[in-house]
Amino acid sequence: MKISQNDVEHVARLARLSLEPDELQTMTRQMDVMLGYVEKLNELDTTGIEPMAHAVPMSNAFRKDESQPVIGIERALQNAPASGENCFKVPKVIE
Amino acid sequence: MKFQNLTIQEMRQKLKSGDLTSVELTRACLARIKATDSQLNAFITVCEEEALAAAAIADQQLAAGNAELLTGIPVAVKDIFNTLDVRTTCGSKILDNYVSPYDATAIVKLRQQGAVIVGKLNMDEFAMGSSSENSAAGAVRNPWDQERVPGGSSGGSAAAVAAGQVVATLGTDTGGSVRQPASHCGVVGLKPTYGRVSRYGVIAFASSLDQVGPVAGNVEDCALMLGAVAGYDPADSTSVDCPVPDYLENLQEGVAGKKIGLPKEYFIDGLDADIKQAVDAAIATYRQLGAEIVEVTLPHTDYSVACYYLIAMAEASSNLARYDGVRFGVRKDNGEGLIGMYQQTRSAGFGDEVKRRIMLGTYALSSGYYDAYYLKAQKVRTLIRQDFQNVFEQVDFLLTPVAPTPAFKIGEKVDDPLQMYLSDIFTIPTNLAGTCGLSLPCGFSQEGLPIGLQLIGKPFAEAEILQAAYAFEQATDWANKVPTL
Incomplete structure (x- = not known):
């Protein structure tokens, strides 16, 4: 096994997902198959090969630091599950 | 004549001459969607009111002689594009109630060209899938055989064009999501070079691979759609600031003297026999058209x-x-x-x-x-890109199958993710290398399912593969075949 059920539970916590017991089992099995498959890449010697983050050879794209029109508070909040006083509302963070 | 048999170019002529108004055309399009979509489920949202309002404005512009590239033409877009004041779900339950507060750049450009957006197309959730089965809105069905998938993730974009619901659509292609459904539905789909079309406002899946691409019933319409949406956008720092050619201008250029590469790794055992036969016939056609065919190798495929x-x-x-x-x-x-x-x-x-x-x-x-x-x-991605750089020093473009099999049955691969992923083997390398590719119809399987041919071009050589596709389309009649619905 490339990955244990405990590992999968840990990754789920990192990804902010909670998995039901049966989901956890299926996920472990399927992740194991995929991780086994991608092992294939280790057949290749990549010593000295530059990693490629991007298809376009470009460095940072800079723009002038000037103010531009923005979407506005009303538009920005229109899809908020909860809002008030021009803010997004979330469950209490600090007790 | 039924509107669903018209091309964009024919629609433009009829609109310009006054034979047809955009409101009439849009009503016919909405009626066609209403009549056929219970069978296909290609649309998540139909924007009837907004479309008819846009069509009325287009008719005024046409009357005033101010027609742009797409003025008055009804089109539809994958539900991955943020569309102002329209529900945009990306095929997900998590965005079930999301109404976009802005337009993606590709949508802005379509509107600037006068297009009438009639709706949002079904897709795999967040563009993750090769079958359009993973959608909160339910699976899309293939117009050629409703027991089969249309491909994915832009399955709605391809099925809608194949079924004559709309003349052209936009999809997105991260690992084949425009080309593979185009192949399975018997239409033309293009994945432009990474950076050719702005990704601003396109809901992100894999940002170094995602690219917007058009789907249409023929090569000329596909070229026209690309011209409408391509170009640099300051809002997408990965869009590339290089001029957009007129893709229609030299479409008739032909392929005489062109060197076409056949990557041997794409013609492996296990390739479906009908697909092999159709692709071999396409190679023979290109030879007759004056192209030189050479075998090349992409060793890291x-x-x-x-x-x-x-x-x-x-x-x-x-x-x-x-x-x-x-x-x-x-x-x-x-x-x-x-x-x-x-x-x-x-x-x-x-x-x-x-x-x-x-x-x-x-x-x-x-x-x-x-x-x-x-x-x-x-x-490894660097090695794969080097493979392409090497072959493009030897040939002008590559010719390959799009998918190893024709459209598979709904439900056939849902329990085996790895098998589903492996069906993308011929389309994925193009995205990794960041170059362009298109799919066009080149035949049918014995069961009557469409087969697609893939042409892969050098970075920013969309015009060249469109010309090659056009030459093939003119020499064959696959593009004229439509499913009965």
């Missing part, structure tokens, strides 16, 4: 699926972190605090395939595994 899925899943896990129930989307909260709200929202909102990819991506990026998985995949 076999590693592309593993490389692609690691990179795409890692990028997806990061991009999809934004769906946390705070700023938009459906929130689930049973009072277990902020972290609990995140977990409940994401667990209830994402489908199985999306969860699987977030999990694998999170794992590949997590402490202790980053070098072994993500960094390794990025290095």
